[in-house]
Amino acid sequence: xxxxxxxxxxxxxxxxxxxxxxxxxxxxxxxxxxxxxxxxxxxxxxxxxxxxxx
Numbered sequence: 930x931x932x933x934x935x936x937x938x939x940x941x942x943x944x945x946x947x948x949x950x951x952x953x954x955x956x957x958x959x960x961x962x963x964x965x966x967x968x969x970x971x972x973x974x975x976x977x978x979x980x981x982x983x
Contacts, residue, residue, distance in 0.1 A: 930968055930979070940971035944978075 934941040945966040968979040 934968075934970060942969050944969050 931941045931943055945964065948965050970977040970979060
């Protein structure tokens with residue numbers, strides 16, 4: 930998706946982070962289950978976050 934956006938002349942980047950679920954104190958997402966990634970698109974009027982639904 931990032932490459933397609935860039936080919937169209939739209940600035941985009943890959944962003945990654947961690948999921949924090951306050952209600953899940955006992956289980957505490959650990960390992961690969963706690964990571965999350967999305968695409969950020971930079972438009973003249975806004976920054977758009979594109980997340981894929983699980």
